Amino acid sequence: MQTRHRLASAMKYTLFLFDLDDTLLDFRASEQLSFTRTMRELGLHEPGAALFPDYQAINLDLWKRFEQGTVTKDFLKVERFRQTFAAHRLELDAEAASRLYLESLSETVVLIDGALRLCESLAACGEIGIITNGVDHIQRRRIASSGLGGYISFIATSEACGHAKPDSRFFEYTTRMARSFSHAETVIVGDRLDADILGANRYGIDSCWFNPGRLANASQALPTCEVHRLDQVHASLAGLARAA
Structure with a gap:
C-alpha cells in the first residue's frame, strides 16, 4: 500500500x-479468431492459406485511407470483405461477413x-x-x-x-x-x-x-x-x- x-x-x-x-x-489474436469464425458461418470451413493475410493487408490499407479521410467507416467495414472475396473469386456475401465478423469481434477479447x-x-x-x-x-x-x-x-x-x-x-x-x-x-x-x-x-x-x-x-x-x-x-x- x-x-x-x-x-x-x-x-x-x-x-x-x-x-x-x-x-x-490483443487485436491480432481477436481478429484471427473472429475471421475464422466468420468464414465458417458463411460455409467456408477450409479457407485458403492466403485468405486471412490478404484480408489483413486490404483492411490495413482501408484503415489508413479512413484515417486520411478518404473513405468512410461504413464503406470500410464491408469493402474489406468484398475485396478479399473478389481477389479469391469467392461468391460470398460481404455485407453478411461484415455483420458476422463484428458480432464475433466483441466476443473474442484477448x-x-x-x-x-x-x-x-x-x-x-x-x-x-x-x-x-x-x-x-x-x-x-x-x-x-x-x-x-x-x-x-x-x-x-x-x-x-x-x-x-x-x-x-x-x-x-x-x-x-x-x-x-x-x-x-x-x-x-x-x-x-x-x-x-x-x-x-x-x-x-x-x-x-x-x-x-x-x-x-x-x-x-x-x-x-x-x-x-x-x-x-x-x-x-x-x-x-x-x-x-
Missing part, C-alpha cells in the same frame, strides 16, 4: 489516454499481458480514458467483456467524434470528456506512431510508445518515452516526473 501511495504521489500525470487495440487488447494490473495502478493515480478509431458499439462491448471497464472513465471513438486519430479535433473532443484536463498532466499510451504518438505531438501532450516488437522509429513522430512491456509503463511515466 505504501509503495502504491509513493508511486501515485510521484506521478505528474492525472489523465491517461490509452489506445485500445494492440495496446490493452488482453495484452499486464493490461489489467496497469489499469488498476494508473486508476489510483488519476483518470483513464480510451481513445480508439474502432467502431463505437463494438469497442464498448469489447471493453465490457475485457474486465477493464471498472477502471475506465470514458471512451472516445472516432465514429462518435467524426474525426480520427491523429486529427487534433479528435483529441479536443476526447479531452472535453475528462473530469479535468491540462496539457502538462496528460499522456497518451499507444502502439501506433502514426496515430497515437503523432496525435500527441500535434496536440502538445506527452506520449508513451508501446513497442513490444522493438521496431525502429523511422517516422516523424517523437514519443516522450518508449516501453516494450505494459509492466514498464507505470515506472516509466513516474520516471518522467522525477526527470522534469
Whole structure:
C-alpha cells in the first residue's frame, strides 16, 4: 500500500489516454479468431492459406485511407470483405461477413499481458480514458467483456467524434470528456506512431510508445518515452516526473 501511495504521489500525470487495440487488447489474436469464425458461418470451413493475410493487408490499407479521410467507416467495414472475396473469386456475401465478423469481434477479447494490473495502478493515480478509431458499439462491448471497464472513465471513438486519430479535433473532443484536463498532466499510451504518438505531438501532450516488437522509429513522430512491456509503463511515466 505504501509503495502504491509513493508511486501515485510521484506521478505528474492525472489523465491517461490509452489506445485500445494492440495496446490493452490483443487485436491480432481477436481478429484471427473472429475471421475464422466468420468464414465458417458463411460455409467456408477450409479457407485458403492466403485468405486471412490478404484480408489483413486490404483492411490495413482501408484503415489508413479512413484515417486520411478518404473513405468512410461504413464503406470500410464491408469493402474489406468484398475485396478479399473478389481477389479469391469467392461468391460470398460481404455485407453478411461484415455483420458476422463484428458480432464475433466483441466476443473474442484477448488482453495484452499486464493490461489489467496497469489499469488498476494508473486508476489510483488519476483518470483513464480510451481513445480508439474502432467502431463505437463494438469497442464498448469489447471493453465490457475485457474486465477493464471498472477502471475506465470514458471512451472516445472516432465514429462518435467524426474525426480520427491523429486529427487534433479528435483529441479536443476526447479531452472535453475528462473530469479535468491540462496539457502538462496528460499522456497518451499507444502502439501506433502514426496515430497515437503523432496525435500527441500535434496536440502538445506527452506520449508513451508501446513497442513490444522493438521496431525502429523511422517516422516523424517523437514519443516522450518508449516501453516494450505494459509492466514498464507505470515506472516509466513516474520516471518522467522525477526527470522534469
